[in-house]
Amino acid sequence: MDNISSLSGSQKDELMDQVKQQIAVANAQELLTKMTEKCFKKCISKPGTSLDSSEQKCVAMCMDRYMDSWNLVSRAYSIRIQKERSHM
Amino acid sequence: MTDSFDSFSSSLDAKGGDKDLQEFLMVEKQKAQFNAQIHEFNDFCWEKCVDKPSNKLDSRTETCLTNCVDRFIDVSLLITNRFAQLLQKSGGM
Numbered sequence: 001m002d003n004i005s006s007l008s009g010s011q012k013d014e015l016m017d018q019v020k021q022q023i024a025v026a027n028a029q030e031l032l033t034k035m036t037e038k039c040f041k042k043c044i045s046k047p048g049t050s051l052d053s054s055e056q057k058c059v060a061m062c063m064d065r066y067m068d069s070w071n072l073v074s075r076a077y078s079i080r081i082q083k084e085r086s087h088m
Numbered sequence: 089m090t091d092s093f094d095s096f097s098s099s100l101d102a103k104g105g106d107k108d109l110q111e112f113l114m115v116e117k118q119k120a121q122f123n124a125q126i127h128e129f130n131d132f133c134w135e136k137c138v139d140k141p142s143n144k145l146d147s148r149t150e151t152c153l154t155n156c157v158d159r160f161i162d163v164s165l166l167i168t169n170r171f172a173q174l175l176q177k178s179g180g181m
Binding site: 007012015016019020023026027030031034038039042043058061062064065066068069070072073074075076077080 | 120123
């Protein structure tokens with residue numbers, strides 16, 4: 001961090017890649033945590049001695065739907081931001 | 089996340105900084121904030137709109153999710169504006 005302004009071009013590229021990668025990892029972790037929490041809540045009403053097959057099926061579907069929902073929300077939010085920008 | 093961005097950017101500022109890097113970090117920071125906001129929206133709109141997960145999101149759920157995002161932003165804007173008015177009326181701070 002000390003000599004951050006004296007980085008060479010390739011070092012800079014490397015740094016940028018690292019930052020991007022760390023952000024991507026953090027993002028995936030956030031999604032994973034949220035999905036686990038939400039799908040546990042939706043699919044496991046009474047925790048039994050094992051995950052039965054209907055619970056597993058529910059969790060699998062729930063994951064897919066959660067990601068669908070994420071994409072939908074992302075689209076809605078982008079559209080809204082664009083709309084607000086054009087009003088300014 | 090945003091905190092580490094800030095300390096990173098300010099350490100660049102303090103040293104005269106590097107234009108490319110600063111710009112890169114600003115863009116990445118905005119992207120990260122955008123993403124964090126989507127996680128938050130999806131969190132509570134999921135609770136409001138999605139019932140039992142099925143084979144696909146039905147159109148009613150999709151509409152609900154889209155509306156949920158838009159109405160939340162409406163409420164946020166409304167409250168921000170009204171709060172600003174209240175502050176002004178009360179002599180301002």
